[in-house]
Each structure stands twice: as structure tokens, then as C-alpha cells.
Amino acid sequence: SLELGVMALSNDALLKRIEVLDAEVVRLAWAGDVLYLVWAGALVLLMIVGFGLMEAGSVRIKNSRPVLLRKLIEACVGAITWYLIGNGLAYGGANDNPFLGTGGAGYAIHTNDWKPGYSSEGYEWAHWFYYYAIALVASSIVSGSVTERATMIAHLIYCCCAVGVIFPVAAHWIWDPSGMLSAYNLGTGESAPVLGGAIDWAGGGAVFMVAGLSALFASLISGPRIGRFDEFGAPVPIRGHNPILTVLGVLLLWTGWYGFVAGANLSAFSAARGHGMTATVARTCVVTTISAATGGLTSVGLIYFLAQVWDVMAAANGVLVGLVSISAGAGVVEPWAAIWIGSVGAVLFLLTSRLMIKQKIDDTMDAFAVYGVGGMWSVLAVGMFCRPEYSHSTTGGHGFLYGGVNGDLILAQIVYVLILVVWTTATSLLLFGSLRYFDVLRLPEEIERLGMDPLDLLAVPPELSGSTSRTIALMAARTRRTARTSGASAGDAEEGLSRAKSFRSKRKQSLKPGAAGNSDVAVKRV
Numbered sequence: 001s002l003e004l005g006v007m008a009l010s011n012d013a014l015l016k017r018i019e020v021l022d023a024e025v026v027r028l029a030w031a032g033d034v035l036y037l038v039w040a041g042a043l044v045l046l047m048i049v050g051f052g053l054m055e056a057g058s059v060r061i062k063n064s065r066p067v068l069l070r071k072l073i074e075a076c077v078g079a080i081t082w083y084l085i086g087n088g089l090a091y092g093g094a095n096d097n098p099f100l101g102t103g104g105a106g107y108a109i110h111t112n113d114w115k116p117g118y119s120s121e122g123y124e125w126a127h128w129f130y131y132y133a134i135a136l137v138a139s140s141i142v143s144g145s146v147t148e149r150a151t152m153i154a155h156l157i158y159c160c161c162a163v164g165v166i167f168p169v170a171a172h173w174i175w176d177p178s179g180m181l182s183a184y185n186l187g188t189g190e191s192a193p194v195l196g197g198a199i200d201w202a203g204g205g206a207v208f209m210v211a212g213l214s215a216l217f218a219s220l221i222s223g224p225r226i227g228r229f230d231e232f233g234a235p236v237p238i239r240g241h242n243p244i245l246t247v248l249g250v251l252l253l254w255t256g257w258y259g260f261v262a263g264a265n266l267s268a269f270s271a272a273r274g275h276g277m278t279a280t281v282a283r284t285c286v287v288t289t290i291s292a293a294t295g296g297l298t299s300v301g302l303i304y305f306l307a308q309v310w311d312v313m314a315a316a317n318g319v320l321v322g323l324v325s326i327s328a329g330a331g332v333v334e335p336w337a338a339i340w341i342g343s344v345g346a347v348l349f350l351l352t353s354r355l356m357i358k359q360k361i362d363d364t365m366d367a368f369a370v371y372g373v374g375g376m377w378s379v380l381a382v383g384m385f386c387r388p389e390y391s392h393s394t395t396g397g398h399g400f401l402y403g404g405v406n407g408d409l410i411l412a413q414i415v416y417v418l419i420l421v422v423w424t425t426a427t428s429l430l431l432f433g434s435l436r437y438f439d440v441l442r443l444p445e446e447i448e449r450l451g452m453d454p455l456d457l458l459a460v461p462p463e464l465s466g467s468t469s470r471t472i473a474l475m476a477a478r479t480r481r482t483a484r485t486s487g488a489s490a491g492d493a494e495e496g497l498s499r500a501k502s503f504r505s506k507r508k509q510s511l512k513p514g515a516a517g518n519s520d521v522a523v524k525r526v
Contacts, residue, residue, distance in 0.1 A: 058246050086167070202330050
């Protein structure tokens with residue numbers, strides 16, 4: 001009996017030890033997922049640097065510095081907006097409805113991580129950070145489409161709306177467990193997702209297609225840049241000042257994209273999702289690489305075949321559209337499918353880009369052709385190439401190329417595309433139409449002609465950049481106010497601008513060594 005008692009005590013101790021080890025394994029899995037999401041989010045934020053460099057190199061030098069300033073301010077504004085509103089609309093809480101996040105903890109995100117019962121090791125914070133970076137990507141795409149002609153205020157207003165409402169609602173529909181289009185929605189009856197849910201692994205629809213469509217409406221409503229088309233409607237090329245920056249930006253985007261598609265798994269240790277496996281993470285990186293490479297080669301090859309020119313921008317945009325095209329299906333397609341997805345995406349990009357020019361739509365960064373059309377193709381391609389074993393549709397839907405009774409995923413993908421088109425069209429028309437109506441969308445003509453960078457715009461030496469820049473800026477502002485309030489003609493505005501430029505010239509001459517009256521020159525306030 002003594003031996004049996006010792007064995008019983010040993011068994012109890014062993015069971016308790018096993019329970020402790022199990023709890024430790026769960027804790028380490030949560031901790032690993034937190035570090036994984038933080039790593040992925042940091043890589044996605046690197047994409048913002050890529051967007052900034054690519055856009056700065058693709059515009060004229062007189063507009064380059066404001067591009068970088070705008071990216072920095074957008075990151076700041078986007079962070080506060082996502083904290084207060086965006087995260088709550090996208091991922092509110094357990095009691096969300098199919099249309100919007102309603103849980104209170106998601107708005108101005110907060111959690112009691114100091115309490116003893118807290119066990120997720122900060123996963124909520126990492127989740128917030130990762131999707132903040134993604135929301136910022138959606139905002140950055142649209143701002144590039146109207147660069148060189150939209151005001152800073154218009155850019156920041158769109159950033160607030162995109163990060164706070166437009167992207168979060170689309171994200172809730174497709175990724176939240178209660179979303180009406182989400183393949184992660186296991187609800188039944190009225191709570192069940194439409195057609196079993198669509199699959200959008202890394203935002204081919206919710207991020208890139210929505211942003212690209214918004215860019216199209218922004219370009220249409222704002223109108224083309226001055227000088228983009230001549231008096232006969234023929235396109236006039238406006239070359240970027242630094243292709244080196246553009247290519248470096250694309251390479252940074254390519255690098256950051258791995259955080260985008262791999263992080264979309266939300267787990268590398270199976271703590272957060274049942275399908276979170278390291279094999280999935282690794283496969284997403286392989287298919288992403290193949291699609292990007294195929295897109296770049298297809299684009300530059302077609303341009304060389306048609307024009308016998310090795311075009312660096314064709315290669316850059318081809319890589320980007322390859323990355324966009326694979327985003328919706330990165331976790332559910334095989335490598336051979338990535339070749340088709342990337343190459344078709346490149347062809348669609350080239351056709352759309354030329355159609356935009358023919359229709360006299362000036363999209364500075366080809367955002368609609370790359371992200372709008374590429375994102376739409378990305379979503380539809382899932383309905384063709386999704387492997388049955390990789391699918392996480394609630395009905396088992398997969399790509400129709402694999403045949404079988406569940407090869408009807410394409411229907412859910414089409415419905416998803418149509419709903420996003422309606423949502424983006426409505427929000428874009430309301431937003432950009434309002435900005436145009438209140439005259440805050442587009443820069444004044446004289447500023448657009450000279451550029452948004454006050455130092456490059458005015459060619460003011462550094463030692464004069466204080467008082468002289470301020471004076472000329474005040475003269476330009478007075479000219480704009482006068483033209484708006486009195487109905488002055490464009491010729492009057494040009495005359496006022498000429499006076500400002502003449503003042504600059506005289507000021508520079510007067511300060512040259514030996515100039516008469518150098519010490520008596522005074523800068524008058526206007």
C-alpha cells in the first residue's frame with residue numbers, strides 16, 4: 001500500500017508537471033506569434049519608405065521634397081486615426097456584426113494586460129501594429145496617383161478617410177471572423193458568409209483593388225497635370241527626375257512585400273489560427289517571388305518587343321503588378337500558378353496604362369493600372385488557381401481549374417469584387433467630389449507650374465531662404481486670394497506671379513557683392 005501511495009503521488013506530480021509544461025508551450029507559442037507579427041509589420045512599414053522613394057524619383061525635382069514630407073505626415077496622421085477609429089471598425093471585438101466592427105476594445109485599443117489572467121502575451125498589440133502598417137499602404141497608393149497637383153490638405157484628408165473608414169470596412173468584410181464575405185466566418189444562417197466566403201490572403205482586394213479604384217476617381221476628379229496633354233489632346237511625357245530613387249523604392253517594396261504576404265498568416269506557431277503553419281509562411285514567399293519576377297520580365301519584354309527599348313519603368317511597374325497580382329492568393333496557390341498570375345497581371349497593366357493615356361486620364365504613378373486592375377485580377381485568380389488542400393473557404397470552395405464539386409469559389413470571388421467596386425465608387429465620389437467642391441483638392445495653377453517645393457520652386461539661395469521665401473509666398477497667396485474673391489482672370493494671376501518672380505530676381509541682384517545700396521535693401525511685407 002505504501003508503494004501504491006508513492007506511485008499515486010508520483011502520478012499526480014507528473015500530471016501537474018505536464019499541465020505546467022503545456023501552459024508554457026502555449027505561452028511560448030503566443031510570444032512567438034507576437035514577435036512574428038511585429039517583424040511582419042516592420043517589413044510592411046518599410047514599404048512606405050519604398051513608396052516615398054519611388055514617388056520622389058518619379059516626379060520632377062521641384063516636387064520631390066514635399067513627397068517625402070507627405071509620407072512622413074501621413075504615417076503620423078494614419079497612426080492616430082487607426083488607433084481611434086480604424087482598428088475598431090475593422091476588428092472591433094467578439095460581438096461584431098457582418099458589416100462593421102462594434103466591439104469597444106478595438107476603438108482606442110486597450111486591454112488589461114497587467115491582470116494575472118492575461119495570457120496572449122501582447123498579441124492584440126502586435127495585431128494592431130501589423131494592420132496599421134497595411135492601412136498606411138492603402139493610403140500611400142492613392143496619394144501617389146495625384147501627386148504634383150493635389151494639396152497637402154487633400155492628401156491628409158484622404159489619409160484619415162482611408163485609414164479610418166474605407167479600408168477598415170473592407171477589411172472587416174473579408175478578414176474578421178464575423179465579416180459578411182469572410183472565409184474565416186463560421187457562422188450559420190443569417191450570420192453565414194456570402195457563398196461560403198471569399199479568399200483574399202493579403203489584401204489583393206481589400207487593400208490594393210480598393211486603393212487603385214480610389215486612385216482612378218482621384219485622377220478623374222482632379223484632372224490632369226498642367227502640360228500632361230497638349231492643345232490637341234496628345235500626351236506629353238513628364239519624366240521623373242531620378243530613376244535611381246524609383247528603382248530603389250521598388251526594391252524596398254519587393255522586400256517589404258514578404259512581411260505583407262507572410263504576416264497575413266497571423267501566426268507562425270499555430271497559436272492564433274488553426275492553419276498557421278510555417279510551411280504556409282514559406283510557400284507564400286516562394287510564390288510571391290515567382291510572381292514578381294514573372295511580372296517584371298513580361299512587362300519589360302513586351303515593351304522591348306514593341307518599341308525596342310529597355311524601359312526601366314516597365315520593369316519596375318511589372319515587378320509591382322506581379323506582387324499585387326499574387327497578394328490575394330499567396331497562401332493558397334502553387335508556384336506554377338504564380339507564373340501565370342504574374343504574367344497575366346503584367347499584360348493587364350500595360351493594356352490599362354495605355355487605355356488611361358488614350359482617355360486622357362493622368363495617373364501620375366499608374367496606380368489604377370498597377371493596383372486597381374492588378375488587385376482585381378488577384379482576387380479573380382484565386383477562383384481559378386486555389387488548390388483544394390490550401391483553401392480555407394467554409395464550403396471547401398477552390399479554384400475551378402482543379403475541377404470537382406467544390407470548384408465554385410470563383411462565384412464568391414466575383415461577388416467580392418463587385419461589392420468592393422460599389423463601396424469604393426461611392427466613397428471616392430463622395431470624398432473627392434467634396435474636396436473639389438470646396439476647392440481644397442487641387443493646387444493653384446501658379447504653384448503647380450512652379451512646383452510645391454518652395455526652395456527649388458523659387459531657386460532661392462540658402463542664405464536668403466528665410467525672408468525672401470516668406471515674402472514671395474505671401475505675394476503668391478495674395479494673388480490667389482484676389483483671383484478667387486474678385487473673379488480675376490488667369491492672366492491677372494500670371495501677372496501677379498510675374499511680379500513675385502521679378503521681386504526675387506531684384507532681391508538676388510541687390511545682394512551680390514558690390515551691388516549699390518546693398519546694405520539698405522529692405523524686404524517689405526505684402
